[in-house]
Amino acid sequence: MTEVKKNYEDLEALFKPRSIAVLGVSENKYKIGYLQVKALLDGKFTGDIYPIHPSASEIAGLTCYPTLQDVPYDIDLVIFCVSANRVEAGIEACVEKKVKAAIIFAAGFSETSKEGIELQTRLTEVARENGIRIVGPNCVGLVNVSNGLIGTFSPAILTVPTDGQKGVGYVSQSGAFGVLTYMAAAQNGVSFNYFVSTGNEMESEFSDFAEYMIHDPNTNIISGYLEGAKNPEKLKSLAKEALDRNKPIIIMKTGRSTAGSRAAVSHTGSLAGSDKIYDAFFKQAGIVRADDYEDIISFSKLFQKDKLPTGKNTVIITSSGGRGINEADRCEAYGLNIIPLSSKTTSEIKRNVPSFASVSNPIDLTAAASVTNPELFLAPLKALVEDPEVDNIVFTEFSHSWTAESPLLQEFIKICNCSDKYVCITTFTLDGMSYPPATEELVINGIAVVPSHLNPIRGLSKLVEYGQYYRENQKNNETTDVESDKKYDVESLLTPGATLSEAQASEVLERYQIPTTTRMIAKTAEEAVEYANNIGYPVVLKVDSPDIPHKSEADAIRLNLTNDAEVKQAFHQIIANASHYKQNASINGVSIQEMLADGVEIIIGAHNDAVFGPVVMVGLGGIFVEIYKDISFRVAPILRKDALEMIDELKGKDILKGARGKAALDVDAIVDVLLKVSALVTDYKDSIEELDINPLIVYENGVKAADAMLVVKNKTDLIATIRG
Numbered sequence: 001m002t003e004v005k006k007n008y009e010d011l012e013a014l015f016k017p018r019s020i021a022v023l024g025v026s027e028n029k030y031k032i033g034y035l036q037v038k039a040l041l042d043g044k045f046t047g048d049i050y051p052i053h054p055s056a057s058e059i060a061g062l063t064c065y066p067t068l069q070d071v072p073y074d075i076d077l078v079i080f081c082v083s084a085n086r087v088e089a090g091i092e093a094c095v096e097k098k099v100k101a102a103i104i105f106a107a108g109f110s111e112t113s114k115e116g117i118e119l120q121t122r123l124t125e126v127a128r129e130n131g132i133r134i135v136g137p138n139c140v141g142l143v144n145v146s147n148g149l150i151g152t153f154s155p156a157i158l159t160v161p162t163d164g165q166k167g168v169g170y171v172s173q174s175g176a177f178g179v180l181t182y183m184a185a186a187q188n189g190v191s192f193n194y195f196v197s198t199g200n201e202m203e204s205e206f207s208d209f210a211e212y213m214i215h216d217p218n219t220n221i222i223s224g225y226l227e228g229a230k231n232p233e234k235l236k237s238l239a240k241e242a243l244d245r246n247k248p249i250i251i252m253k254t255g256r257s258t259a260g261s262r263a264a265v266s267h268t269g270s271l272a273g274s275d276k277i278y279d280a281f282f283k284q285a286g287i288v289r290a291d292d293y294e295d296i297i298s299f300s301k302l303f304q305k306d307k308l309p310t311g312k313n314t315v316i317i318t319s320s321g322g323r324g325i326n327e328a329d330r331c332e333a334y335g336l337n338i339i340p341l342s343s344k345t346t347s348e349i350k351r352n353v354p355s356f357a358s359v360s361n362p363i364d365l366t367a368a369a370s371v372t373n374p375e376l377f378l379a380p381l382k383a384l385v386e387d388p389e390v391d392n393i394v395f396t397e398f399s400h401s402w403t404a405e406s407p408l409l410q411e412f413i414k415i416c417n418c419s420d421k422y423v424c425i426t427t428f429t430l431d432g433m434s435y436p437p438a439t440e441e442l443v444i445n446g447i448a449v450v451p452s453h454l455n456p457i458r459g460l461s462k463l464v465e466y467g468q469y470y471r472e473n474q475k476n477n478e479t480t481d482v483e484s485d486k487k488y489d490v491e492s493l494l495t496p497g498a499t500l501s502e503a504q505a506s507e508v509l510e511r512y513q514i515p516t517t518t519r520m521i522a523k524t525a526e527e528a529v530e531y532a533n534n535i536g537y538p539v540v541l542k543v544d545s546p547d548i549p550h551k552s553e554a555d556a557i558r559l560n561l562t563n564d565a566e567v568k569q570a571f572h573q574i575i576a577n578a579s580h581y582k583q584n585a586s587i588n589g590v591s592i593q594e595m596l597a598d599g600v601e602i603i604i605g606a607h608n609d610a611v612f613g614p615v616v617m618v619g620l621g622g623i624f625v626e627i628y629k630d631i632s633f634r635v636a637p638i639l640r641k642d643a644l645e646m647i648d649e650l651k652g653k654d655i656l657k658g659a660r661g662k663a664a665l666d667v668d669a670i671v672d673v674l675l676k677v678s679a680l681v682t683d684y685k686d687s688i689e690e691l692d693i694n695p696l697i698v699y700e701n702g703v704k705a706a707d708a709m710l711v712v713k714n715k716t717d718l719i720a721t722i723r724g
Helices: 008-015 032-042 084-097 114-129 155-159 175-187 206-215 232-244 267-271 274-285 293-302 321-333 343-350 367-371 374-384 407-417 439-444 456-478 502-511 525-535 564-581 640-648 667-683 715-723
Strands: 019-023 048-052 077-080 101-104 133-135 141-144 149-151 165-172 190-197 221-226 249-253 288-290 313-318 392-395 422-425 519-522 539-544 557-561 589-594 600-609 613-620 631-635 688-698 703-705 708-712
Touching (some): 008 101, 008 141, 019 032, 032 048, 032 149, 084 101, 165 293, 175 221, 190 293, 206 221, 232 456, 249 274, 274 631, 288 293, 293 456, 313 374, 343 374, 367 374, 392 456, 502 708, 525 589, 539 564, 557 564, 600 667, 613 667, 667 703
Parallel strands (some): 019 048, 019 077, 101 133, 221 249, 249 288, 313 392, 392 422
Antiparallel strands (some): 141 149, 141 190, 539 557, 539 589, 600 613, 688 708
16 A cells, blocks of 8 residues: 655544544543543543443543444544554554544553564554554654643643643654653643654654644644754755744753764764764754753743844843842853843933932842832833943842733833834742733733743844754745755765775866865885985875774874985885784875875765754864864755854864964855765765864865865665665
């Protein structure tokens, strides 16, 4: 049978079914089958519910049916409350009944054993052939609060309020952690309109559910918990679509440790821990990375679709000097700028506040504002909204005497709404203080109130980050960044399973028009002298061997040779040292190269990541990459803006700008090499495993690759890639 093509619209049967059958219903009120039926009833599911039980006539007041086939009506969704060994028969019954979707709670599939993997694979094929969309197995289910679909056995879902701010979808690759986040959000005034626990992602995976939410008119934010992307290309494409629609995607991705790093031949491969790649991928795609679940909640409370922060410049207004300083420290720690205020702004504020107030940033109105003179909160606001340098205004306290009807509150709201400044309130978390009486009126009018335990300053920094993603995306939509699509033929140079010698790797680079040193390969000392004279002194001699990628370790490199005698002596030393270092090494000869003038060393590389495919790296050379690991990554293919961002992320980037009176270096030439390396590894992603240009020497005008190393996938890897 031909596989049915998947579409996000097919997920309607999961999220908005007209009818649900519960398979494995129990009369025991403590078993999953009963709990699931009760959850649908308590959630006030708007469709029909058909409990399936072999003998009972009625459960929880609902008519039971012995089998799915005995239900005389169409069934959109089946919820499986049965053990793993009964799921296959249930899926076959779904096929016969032409069921459109299923939720499978049971564990015992790909996460447990070879037999479990085989069973899951078999069921996946059946589901895809028959167009059945599935959540799970090994999951806690799916929730849609808009229609009462509580498709989960977790009773905790129904214990939290559902009257908070909606419009946030949540997809989780962890069931229990997902439920805890759902509950924490609800308890803090954010009711996820959708919750999906993806489980083993048998038929539908994380990005499928995100796609549905992006197209859902009632969802403004897509959030989630991710352990690993199954389809990063789709997720990247969806992120672009979400940015076009001004729907942020904010994801908590676990695994920041270096445990995922692997040993590799190249510097790039050994430095590329999986978390670094995810970080780069999120930045490239415009996905906000949450550090913890609080970020998802605070971001959701802070997000206003029609008023995004326009920059990082932030002013704090406080009635507690200590708290103002504390929040200023947080702002700086999370990348927000606590800017000095202009003389014009400070003069205007001084005119309207007591002499004992501080009008520097943070602005300290003292306890008078909170206790006896709440009108003082208005004075700095009026001046700050007129200051073009200010992007964000943060109040660390707010009046508890203002109610929704208070004229001063309405004036406050009017000032905020008539300005493009982003204004929010971050209260201290104490009983009776977390939310001022006017909170509901403030939130209705687009002014977020977020208590400190949710880390609102970090949430604001994430929102500022998203605002930057959104504006850049709008700009890129107007001006297309076109890169060359010319593919150069290097296939004959990429011997499967080989580590290419420097000369061979350099030939690959040259075909992609990446500048390399002039070189000749000498087989004898006499040839070495002849070639050195042809190139011109001074010269460099290096062993050229695919088996010795790191020549300095073998003491098989000599620099700055200035005459024939030095070249002849160096030739014999290099051959002897290389042969001693690795007795069975294949030695092509000794490479005679021009001695490059001094410049700044950087490293540019690439490796084929197991999840994302080709990944490009740039870093400052020498100790910067070896010790400080001053590097930046992006997933190929990259655009010019990506290359510029990579360079800007380097801690030592000022060296390239011309530190300590030195001339600025040719950053455009670095960008050009990054783009060409990206094109090379994208064109030959099925062949190239790792690539290093180390060092690439950067000058005021131009760059040159002084050394290169390239590892080609072996034949079994190539076959696996083709089959995959």
